[in-house]
Amino acid sequence: EEITEFRIGILGGENAQDRLNSNECLRAQTEELLGVETKLFAPADYNGVIQGLLGGTIDMAWLGASGYAKTYLEDPEAVEPVLVKVNVDGGYGYHSIGFARKDAGVASLEDMQGKVFGFGDPNSTSGYLIPSIEIPQTTGATMEPGDYFGDVVFTGGHEQTIVAVNNGDIDAGVTWADGLGDWEDGFNSGALRKAVDAGLIDMNDLVEIWRSKPIPEGPIVLRKALPEDVKVKMTALMASMPAMDYDCYYQVAAGESKGFMPISHDAYVSIVEARKAKSN
Amino acid sequence: MSQTATLKAEAASLIGRKRLLTIAMPVAILAYLAYIAVAFDFAGVAERARADNARALVADSYSYKTHVTRDNRSGEVTVAIEGERKGTYAPDTPPAWVAQQDDRTVIDLGDGHVVTFIGDDGFSYDIPGYGVIEGTISRARGVQNNLGDDVPDWISVSKNRLAITTDAGRVTVTRNKTEVFRYFLGWELFFFTLDSPYHGHGLAEILFGPRIDPDHSNLSGALSDFWNNAMWRHGEVAWALFETVLMAFLGTMGAAMVALPLAFLAAKNFTPVMAVRFGVRRVFDFVRGVDALIWTIVLARAFGPGPLTGALAILFTDTGSFGKMFSEALENVDDKQIEGVQSTGAPVLSRYRFGVIPQITPVLLSQVLYYLESNTRSATIIGAITGGGIGLLLTQAIITQKDWEEVTYYIVLIVLMVVFMDWLSGILRRRLIKGDAGGGH
Amino acid sequence: MADFATQGASGVFDTREHYMALTRRRRLYSGVMLIVFAALMTSGFMVANDRNAGGFWDGLHNIFDFPAMVVAEAGEKLALLPGHLVHFFPALIETINIAAVSTLVGGLLGIVLSLLSTRGLARFPRLIPLFRRIMDVMRAIPEIVIALVLIFVLGGGPVPAMIAIAFHTGGALGKLFSEVNENADMKPLEGLESVGATWMQKMYLGVLPQVAPNYLSYALLRFEINIRASAILGFVGAGGIGYELKNAMSWGQGKFDEAAAIFILLFGAIVFFDQISSHFRNRLTQGRPVS
Amino acid sequence: MLLSVENVTKVFGRNTAVDNVAFSVDKPAFVGIIGRSGAGKSTFLRMVNRLTDATAGAIHFDGRDVLSLKGAEKRAWQSDCAMIFQQFNLVPRMDVVSNVLHGTLNRHSALATMFNLYPTSDIHRAIDILERLGIAEQAAKRAEALSGGQQQRVAIARALMQDPKIILADEPIASLDPMNAQVVMDALRRIHEEDGRMVVANLHTLDTARRYCDRVIGMREGRIVFDGTPEQLTTGVARDIYGADASFSEASTSTSIDALDANARAMMEEVEVL
Amino acid sequence: MLLSVENVTKVFGRNTAVDNVAFSVDKPAFVGIIGRSGAGKSTFLRMVNRLTDATAGAIHFDGRDVLSLKGAEKRAWQSDCAMIFQQFNLVPRMDVVSNVLHGTLNRHSALATMFNLYPTSDIHRAIDILERLGIAEQAAKRAEALSGGQQQRVAIARALMQDPKIILADEPIASLDPMNAQVVMDALRRIHEEDGRMVVANLHTLDTARRYCDRVIGMREGRIVFDGTPEQLTTGVARDIYGADASFSEASTSTSIDALDANARAMMEEVEVL
Numbered sequence A: 001e002e003i004t005e006f007r008i009g010i011l012g013g014e015n016a017q018d019r020l021n022s023n024e025c026l027r028a029q030t031e032e033l034l035g036v037e038t039k040l041f042a043p044a045d046y047n048g049v050i051q052g053l054l055g056g057t058i059d060m061a062w063l064g065a066s067g068y069a070k071t072y073l074e075d076p077e078a079v080e081p082v083l084v085k086v087n088v089d090g091g092y093g094y095h096s097i098g099f100a101r102k103d104a105g106v107a108s109l110e111d112m113q114g115k116v117f118g119f120g121d122p123n124s125t126s127g128y129l130i131p132s133i134e135i136p137q138t139t140g141a142t143m144e145p146g147d148y149f150g151d152v153v154f155t156g157g158h159e160q161t162i163v164a165v166n167n168g169d170i171d172a173g174v175t176w177a178d179g180l181g182d183w184e185d186g187f188n189s190g191a192l193r194k195a196v197d198a199g200l201i202d203m204n205d206l207v208e209i210w211r212s213k214p215i216p217e218g219p220i221v222l223r224k225a226l227p228e229d230v231k232v233k234m235t236a237l238m239a240s241m242p243a244m245d246y247d248c249y250y251q252v253a254a255g256e257s258k259g260f261m262p263i264s265h266d267a268y269v270s271i272v273e274a275r276k277a278k279s280n
Numbered sequence B: 001m002s003q004t005a006t007l008k009a010e011a012a013s014l015i016g017r018k019r020l021l022t023i024a025m026p027v028a029i030l031a032y033l034a035y036i037a038v039a040f041d042f043a044g045v046a047e048r049a050r051a052d053n054a055r056a057l058v059a060d061s062y063s064y065k066t067h068v069t070r071d072n073r074s075g076e077v078t079v080a081i082e083g084e085r086k087g088t089y090a091p092d093t094p095p096a097w098v099a100q101q102d103d104r105t106v107i108d109l110g111d112g113h114v115v116t117f118i119g120d121d122g123f124s125y126d127i128p129g130y131g132v133i134e135g136t137i138s139r140a141r142g143v144q145n146n147l148g149d150d151v152p153d154w155i156s157v158s159k160n161r162l163a164i165t166t167d168a169g170r171v172t173v174t175r176n177k178t179e180v181f182r183y184f185l186g187w188e189l190f191f192f193t194l195d196s197p198y199h200g201h202g203l204a205e206i207l208f209g210p211r212i213d214p215d216h217s218n219l220s221g222a223l224s225d226f227w228n229n230a231m232w233r234h235g236e237v238a239w240a241l242f243e244t245v246l247m248a249f250l251g252t253m254g255a256a257m258v259a260l261p262l263a264f265l266a267a268k269n270f271t272p273v274m275a276v277r278f279g280v281r282r283v284f285d286f287v288r289g290v291d292a293l294i295w296t297i298v299l300a301r302a303f304g305p306g307p308l309t310g311a312l313a314i315l316f317t318d319t320g321s322f323g324k325m326f327s328e329a330l331e332n333v334d335d336k337q338i339e340g341v342q343s344t345g346a347p348v349l350s351r352y353r354f355g356v357i358p359q360i361t362p363v364l365l366s367q368v369l370y371y372l373e374s375n376t377r378s379a380t381i382i383g384a385i386t387g388g389g390i391g392l393l394l395t396q397a398i399i400t401q402k403d404w405e406e407v408t409y410y411i412v413l414i415v416l417m418v419v420f421m422d423w424l425s426g427i428l429r430r431r432l433i434k435g436d437a438g439g440g441h
Numbered sequence C: 001m002a003d004f005a006t007q008g009a010s011g012v013f014d015t016r017e018h019y020m021a022l023t024r025r026r027r028l029y030s031g032v033m034l035i036v037f038a039a040l041m042t043s044g045f046m047v048a049n050d051r052n053a054g055g056f057w058d059g060l061h062n063i064f065d066f067p068a069m070v071v072a073e074a075g076e077k078l079a080l081l082p083g084h085l086v087h088f089f090p091a092l093i094e095t096i097n098i099a100a101v102s103t104l105v106g107g108l109l110g111i112v113l114s115l116l117s118t119r120g121l122a123r124f125p126r127l128i129p130l131f132r133r134i135m136d137v138m139r140a141i142p143e144i145v146i147a148l149v150l151i152f153v154l155g156g157g158p159v160p161a162m163i164a165i166a167f168h169t170g171g172a173l174g175k176l177f178s179e180v181n182e183n184a185d186m187k188p189l190e191g192l193e194s195v196g197a198t199w200m201q202k203m204y205l206g207v208l209p210q211v212a213p214n215y216l217s218y219a220l221l222r223f224e225i226n227i228r229a230s231a232i233l234g235f236v237g238a239g240g241i242g243y244e245l246k247n248a249m250s251w252g253q254g255k256f257d258e259a260a261a262i263f264i265l266l267f268g269a270i271v272f273f274d275q276i277s278s279h280f281r282n283r284l285t286q287g288r289p290v291s
Numbered sequence D, E: 001m002l003l004s005v006e007n008v009t010k011v012f013g014r015n016t017a018v019d020n021v022a023f024s025v026d027k028p029a030f031v032g033i034i035g036r037s038g039a040g041k042s043t044f045l046r047m048v049n050r051l052t053d054a055t056a057g058a059i060h061f062d063g064r065d066v067l068s069l070k071g072a073e074k075r076a077w078q079s080d081c082a083m084i085f086q087q088f089n090l091v092p093r094m095d096v097v098s099n100v101l102h103g104t105l106n107r108h109s110a111l112a113t114m115f116n117l118y119p120t121s122d123i124h125r126a127i128d129i130l131e132r133l134g135i136a137e138q139a140a141k142r143a144e145a146l147s148g149g150q151q152q153r154v155a156i157a158r159a160l161m162q163d164p165k166i167i168l169a170d171e172p173i174a175s176l177d178p179m180n181a182q183v184v185m186d187a188l189r190r191i192h193e194e195d196g197r198m199v200v201a202n203l204h205t206l207d208t209a210r211r212y213c214d215r216v217i218g219m220r221e222g223r224i225v226f227d228g229t230p231e232q233l234t235t236g237v238a239r240d241i242y243g244a245d246a247s248f249s250e251a252s253t254s255t256s257i258d259a260l261d262a263n264a265r266a267m268m269e270e271v272e273v274l
């Protein structure tokens, strides 16, 4: 079989235009490699990309772990994970970081009793899935509003969580970070770092109140229905990118990291289970 | 006499009743607003409102900042507008207020404020009327400074970080980097980025001056650099605006074309079969009631993100609205005209074409044009949720919460777009409805 | 006699020529318009189709995938549905409250603006163009823009949505109201002016009783529109049923039963208010006076 | 027989609008039908044109079994049988010539006419017909911009455009002033005489019937109560048809210009009394 | 001097509606202003009430410099100077008592009127006034439900409610039938006589002016062309005022009941001619 075009979905986190721009080199290389028209799509939220993969309108995307689990649960035959990003230190995990404003008098999870806690996007691994499972293990209570926390809300995304905590709209929230480097800088990479770099927040105003176990980085997935040679070509392109064109790799991976390594569904079984547990 | 007395009493009670009614209304409204104030927690909102965010937003929307950053490890100094790659000055041509002297970088923030980077670990900030703040950075001991314990509230200091905010600018020092922000009025690089040869040249110069870039004529080169401006991306923004209007246009016109034949099925005088009528009407109610927003989500699964999905979402919803309105218009048509055409032995289609369509064209056109205008606004919102277009650019720019000048730019464009569509639909309405003699083509 | 005949014949000839010329011109115009319209539609469709991730024809047969999934899961967990309905009802009330209060506030704003911008009624006749432009701009800015900016300043929740919708409503109703005002009878106003009434008294006693039914009818229509608007704003973090719907929908499988419940609530509310309002609007505009 | 009507009946619910009507005409004639309001005149004409279906009976015209025609054949009959209405039933937003051209709709497919694309020869003929009726100058105006008499002439032009074998006219002058009424009736008569077309006209005034018709049929409560020449139409017979008592005055049904003065005087008297 | 009007002029664009009008009245009188349509009568009254601003000139009333008043003082003057309009200018959707109570608006704050906070004494007075004008039974009805004559009496009641020093009436009987016209004029005259209030009324009929006024002012093209007692108002003078030629007949401007028959007859004749 033949494909007539190749469509890459890009997840949120930045200005839509910035996202498209930083992936432009990937698009060009793909077009050259596959010889078909290649397009980038940057929908407003995680769900946009996932629906695209499920509906067969997006061929490749870099999902979060939870997003992958969702895709898998809705249709196990839709996509397959092929690669995962490897950090500078060789691991492929990151953390969900719980944080609060210093002047709100919150220094740990215990102080959060009766207060407002914020998640990001429901489809985010670090912004919802993992903390919603691990935090109850720490507190010994459910995440239902009124049970331990006074209220639990979704802010919509990592950026919104950070701003909401910084503004005092919510007392604490969770977001992602690699957990390396200094708190003052907002770690080496992650949503906090971006906010610091943008001059939005001053890490001195915030405190860390909770940190998850390492979370596996989300996979790059390809639609299963793609022709085998396309899958092979694309996997090879991505895997060789750090060596062939580091600048492009830096842009696509949004920062310093070592490269991609192959991964399969097995690495995400626990995440899939976690997600199943959170469904009704 | 007693009759007058009763009349008086009656009048007094009449006014009394009216008084009660007129007082009850505002009281009810106030009571409702009070309930809302409690339910929506106005007090909490007022308390949480962040005036500084508002200030930052407003300030950022009409000004821009230039970052001077030193990497404390390598000692490399870069000057970049808005801290973005595309706005970075070439290392050998920094702006006039940044001076490189041996191992020092002297940054003049104006009004006597001067920041100096010394080597790759020292800095000083001379603040008129306060004094000089000096310090060094070490990997081990963090950020050290000469501030005592009595720190004013515009300075935030901790072991690993120092932040100073003054009227002239902002300085942040961490172990990794030392950064100075200077604020300027306007939208810098709006026309050309730094790497464009046309940057810094006025309009007259570009139009009438000598060739700046030998390879292109000034006009075409300048236009292309403007269109492809990497920071403001005018070309892509124009595409996004076009996509938004396109969604509205396709959605509205498509809906009108789908709704018109269906409306006949929902009109009493054209479809005597009650069951069909009832069915079609409920379909209209359903697609209208579901709302474009939900259609967007439903359709995104089948068609993926993009303008077509947005257009189809509008098409679905408006088919319902148009269907309802058109069928009402059809129920009000004058049978005489239809009978006149029918009596000549015209086929059914001709009967509708000449007996019915001319009658409903005015209603139809005016509704369609009104919706076209209002759907331009809806398309902005739908785009924000999945489709694309200017709505997506806008919401994403707002969510990242730093590019307020871009937000302002987009808002201005959206307002202009809506006003333009409003004007256009007004013109078309006047033209098509009043001027058209043939009852439509 | 002969003279008369030729004159008549040339008359027909002229009429023919004249009408044929007219017909040709008209055919040309309508032909051009038709071609332009068809070209716009097809090229527009092709552009949209091309810029979309999935094509129209490929996607068409998948159109029921999503609803089918939702319905299937909701069907499986039918027992949970009543519980969900109860659970999400307060969110629906919040959405309706946002719509109601913003229609109210926007309506009051619209009344003031419309009175200030109608010739003959305006308190400051010279400022009429100013107030008109203000209304134009208020109408042109989509609610979502204001809501998102306000969420940044005020934090999430219903208040930004309320302000955003009220702002837009003020502009939209202001324009409709001022059209109503233009048809108001000026005689009672003059009567009131002659007794030394203030501007407020003139407006309240002379204008409002005349225009109230039309105002009310437009406000009801707007309320209907605002319910949708407030549901949509929930999607971007402004609370209410839209927020719940977005969370349930984007979680996907596992919470589709919640999504279905929320959808039922929202759809029910929209249809309910749609029917109520069109009933009352018909009564109001068919001239039955409200006392 | 050119036209033969055999026991035609039309029942609306419990109401028999047309009751066993039968008559025949052997050559193109100008037939007038009179009768008071509700007598069934309109219903009868509408059945002939097949706008309304008959309950029972048969109509034959020139060998065609009119009432049993279906689909395209029915439409072909309608095209041979033009109808003129009291309220003109034109398309007011369209120009006069387009309205006249509607008379040719049966000859063209619906698709061909969708965009108002008629052959030039048809357009020329339409203007010729308008000329004949004296309203060619109005050709480019919208129908709604015309006076009632002009509109009715446009309706006649549309009928002629059909090149019909028979023209049915349902109270063609009822909404016109006497001046226009005369112009319109004269036109119908001329068409009858010059082209030899058959005309059946419902009329509500005796004097018009007398003046223009070759044959008059009187209807009452759905039945034919008179069928004869205009000369046989005496005041006594008229009283029968109209079911009126002795106070019946012919002038009260008249709209002819000669009768106007008397009428006007009567009106004036009423005003004076008020 | 109670009222002195000094060279008052009003220019609309190029058109001088009121041209250098000057006269004075030394004690409360019933003054009639006559003149044909467009003579500037309405414009003049509107200037006195300050509904329209004058271009030049001055008006003094009881020591007040009327034309220079502003804001609250202007409204206070309006409250002292009641105005009655040809079209009544009531609030049609409101009941009669409320309309009458509007006469007190100047005395209450906007807020108080918004909530209908009228003192009971005012309400009683309103009924008394309506009683005096013979329409107290209508008190609870909506103004729009009343006949023209009743509405004009409500307007007069509103004027009286203001307890004005002067009442201006702009063709108060022009939209009324002769019967109602007489009732209304009688009411105005009685108010003048019993309460001693000054009345200035624009009238378009000579006989009304003669019958009710103490003094008559004739205007033509914005200027005063006559100022005298009703007795001095001869037909010759009237011709001057109305700029009519010899065919001028007094009856044509009359609405008094006595003149009605002649009028009606004239109208009938016109109809007949048509």
Ligand SMILES: Nc1ncnc2c1ncn2[C@@H]1O[C@H](COP(=O)(O)OP(=O)(O)OP(=O)(O)O)[C@@H](O)[C@H]1O
Pocket: D012, D015, D016, D017, D035, D036, D037, D038, D039, D040, D041, D042, D043, D044, D204
């Ligand atoms: N569509 C219909 N449905 C029911 N009854 C009808 C219908 N059309 C006509 N009728 C009835 O049939 C009877 C004959 O009506 P018809 O219109 O034929 O009378 P007519 O002689 O044309 O009267 P007119 O002079 O008022 O036009 C009347 O009683 C009328 O009420």
Ligand SMILES: Nc1ncnc2c1ncn2[C@@H]1O[C@H](COP(=O)(O)OP(=O)(O)OP(=O)(O)O)[C@@H](O)[C@H]1O
Pocket: E012, E015, E016, E017, E018, E035, E036, E037, E038, E039, E040, E041, E042, E043, E044, E204
């Ligand atoms: N608002 C206005 N703007 C311009 N011209 C006006 C205005 N009001 C009145 N005029 C003109 O001023 C002149 C005097 O009008 P005015 O209404 O005072 O006459 P009048 O004597 O009351 O006539 P009538 O008997 O018709 O009421 C007329 O020529 C009129 O057209």
Ligand SMILES: [Mg+2]
Pocket: D041, D042, D043, D170, D171
């Ligand atoms: Mg009839």
Ligand SMILES: [Mg+2]
Pocket: E041, E042, E043, E170, E171
């Ligand atoms: Mg006047």
